[in-house]
Amino acid sequence: xxxxxxxxxxxxxxxxxxxxxxxxxxxxxxxxxxxxxxxxxxxxxxxxxxxxxxxxxxxxxxxxxxxxxxxxxxxxxxxxxxxxxxxxxxxxxxxxxxxxxxxxxxxxxxxxxxxx
Amino acid sequence: xxxxxxxxxxxxxxxxxxxxxxxxxxxxxxxxxxxxxxxxxxxxxxxxxxxxxxxxxxxxxxxxxxxxxxxxxxxxxxxxxxxxxxxxxxxxxxxxxxxxxxxxxxxxxxxxxxxxx
Numbered sequence: 001x002x003x004x005x006x007x008x009x010x011x012x013x014x015x016x017x018x019x020x021x022x023x024x025x026x027x028x029x030x031x032x033x034x035x036x037x038x039x040x041x042x043x044x045x046x047x048x049x050x051x052x053x054x055x056x057x058x059x060x061x062x063x064x065x066x067x068x069x070x071x072x073x074x075x076x077x078x079x080x081x082x083x084x085x086x087x088x089x090x091x092x093x094x095x096x097x098x099x100x101x102x103x104x105x106x107x108x109x110x111x112x113x114x115x116x
Numbered sequence: 117x118x119x120x121x122x123x124x125x126x127x128x129x130x131x132x133x134x135x136x137x138x139x140x141x142x143x144x145x146x147x148x149x150x151x152x153x154x155x156x157x158x159x160x161x162x163x164x165x166x167x168x169x170x171x172x173x174x175x176x177x178x179x180x181x182x183x184x185x186x187x188x189x190x191x192x193x194x195x196x197x198x199x200x201x202x203x204x205x206x207x208x209x210x211x212x213x214x215x216x217x218x219x220x221x222x223x224x225x226x227x228x229x230x231x232x233x
Contacts, residue, residue, distance in 0.1 A: 033220060042120075042207050042223030043161070056220065091161065093221075104151060105221060107161035 002026070004108035006092050012114045013082060020078045021111045025094030032075050033105060034067055035091040036060065043091055049075060050097070079113075087115045118143045120210050122224035129198055130232050137193040137227045139208030145169075147213040150184065150191045151221065156204040167191065168213075198231045205229070 005024040013019055025032050030051050035043035046065070047057045051072040061067075064083075069075040079086055089112050093105035119142040129135045141150065152164040165175065167184050175182050179196045195202055205228045209221040 035221075040225070042209075042225050043221070045220040045222070048220055058220075089159070093161075104163050104166045106163060107153075109158075109160045 004092055004094050004106055006090075006108040006111050008111055009109060010112045010114070012116065014116050015082055015084060017082055018078065018080045019082060019113060020076055021090055021092075021113075022074060022076050023092030023094075023108060024074045025092070026096075026106060029094035029096050029103075029106075030072070031095045031097045031105075032069055033093040033095075034075070034077050035093065037089040037091055037110070038087075046077075082113075082115050084115050087113055089113075118145075118148075118210055118212065118222045120208050120222055120224035122208055122227050124227045125225070126228045126230070128230045128232065131200060132197050133231075134194060134196050135198050135229065135231075137195075137206050137208075137229070139191045139193065139224060141189050141191065141208070141210045143210060143212065145212045149211045149213070151209040151211070152182065152191075152193050153207045153209060153223075154204045155207060155226070161207070164193075195229075198229075200231050200233055203229060203231045 007022045033048040034046040037043040045058050046061050047067050049069040052069050064080045067077045089110045091107055091110045093107045095105045096103045121140045148169045150167045154162045172184050181194045183192045205226040207226045208224045211219045211221050
């Protein structure tokens with residue numbers, strides 16, 4: 001069990017550029033979540049997948065944000081035309097969920113995004 | 117609407133002191149889950165405990181204990197004989213139940229605990 005892995009750890013980019021983050025969940029975990037955390041705040045939910053299906057999106061997820069989990073394993077989160085307000089830590093979590101196997105979410109180290 | 121309130125923004129104690137972190141939640145759901153996570157300076161959120169709404173038994177794990185009281189909508193966390201390694205931001209979180217399993221987490225703003233030697 002290698003834990004949730006996120007790449008890159010840090011991303012610095014200029015305003016207006018597109019960025020993409022990757023998350024590799026714990027193997028066999030069927031649920032994958034994305035959260036965003038700004039300084040001094042708790043994480044805020046963005047979206048989650050059950051296998052490859054995106055089941056819920058927060059209102060925080062503007063049209064510039066898109067997430068995919070094409071084969072039900074790793075996931076990507078893309079932000080287009082980045083803005084200053086997108087600067088935050090982006091956290092990925094995974095869990096094994098089902099009627100008889102409902103485990104808590106385990107988080108990765110996050111990707112810290114800085115917009116210049 | 118669901119909400120988690122951690123009224124204590126920062127707490128500072130001296131090593132070996134006991135400390136209690138408060139958490140108050142709001143939900144209209146009858147079935148829900150409560151969590152505590154620890155976020156050390158390194159940044160990774162570490163799962164500590166999960167409780168479902170039907171299990172009001174208090175739990176003790178080593179120096180950690182949790183007091184769940186539905187009557188006051190509280191889920192408080194106590195560290196006994198605190199140590200410097202306990203220094204971190206602690207988050208309380210809530211999730212509803214969807215289809216028999218937990219949903220996304222609603223986090224409080226966190227309490228920063230500093231334990232001084």
